[in-house]
Amino acid sequence: MRTRQVRPDKLDFEYELLITKEHDSVIKKDYILFHFRTKKVFESFEYVINIIPEIDAANKKLMFNIEGLSAPVIDISKSGNAGYTYKFFDFKNAEYELDLLKYAKGRLHFKFKVTPSAIKITKEPESSFIKVFAEVSYVSKII
Numbered sequence: 001m002r003t004r005q006v007r008p009d010k011l012d013f014e015y016e017l018l019i020t021k022e023h024d025s026v027i028k029k030d031y032i033l034f035h036f037r038t039k040k041v042f043e044s045f046e047y048v049i050n051i052i053p054e055i056d057a058a059n060k061k062l063m064f065n066i067e068g069l070s071a072p073v074i075d076i077s078k079s080g081n082a083g084y085t086y087k088f089f090d091f092k093n094a095e096y097e098l099d100l101l102k103y104a105k106g107r108l109h110f111k112f113k114v115t116p117s118a119i120k121i122t123k124e125p126e127s128s129f130i131k132v133f134a135e136v137s138y139v140s141k142i143i
Helices: none
Strands: 013-022 029-042 048-056 061-070 078-087 095-102 106-114 119-123 130-134
Touching: 029 048, 029 061, 048 106, 048 119, 061 078, 106 130, 119 130
Parallel strands: 013 130, 048 078, 061 095
Antiparallel strands: 013 029, 029 078, 048 061, 095 106, 106 119
């Protein structure tokens, strides 16, 4: 009798992107944080997602090209999700276009709106390799 093969559950999304407003207490300035991570948890390493950002703040266009994963340079390994963060300081309270590219998956077009109190996703594609979340509310720490 043959044993049934066990396969891992298929993930709805390969990546997650959290967009939040944060504050840098050293330079006393707010910024938008783009935190990418994989849905998959890796056992041997906490990999780094290789992403090339192309930011056009004047035209309110942001593009992130997701190229793949690389192993971190560390002495001790630990498990976890692969990740990448980008801090966008030159933002205005306006609507932005966000394009996410991944080889063999194509280009995804999103729009999000930045207000003094929140970030809201205003447009997202029907099918996607990434789930985008935005913070609901924010209180600035600039005095």
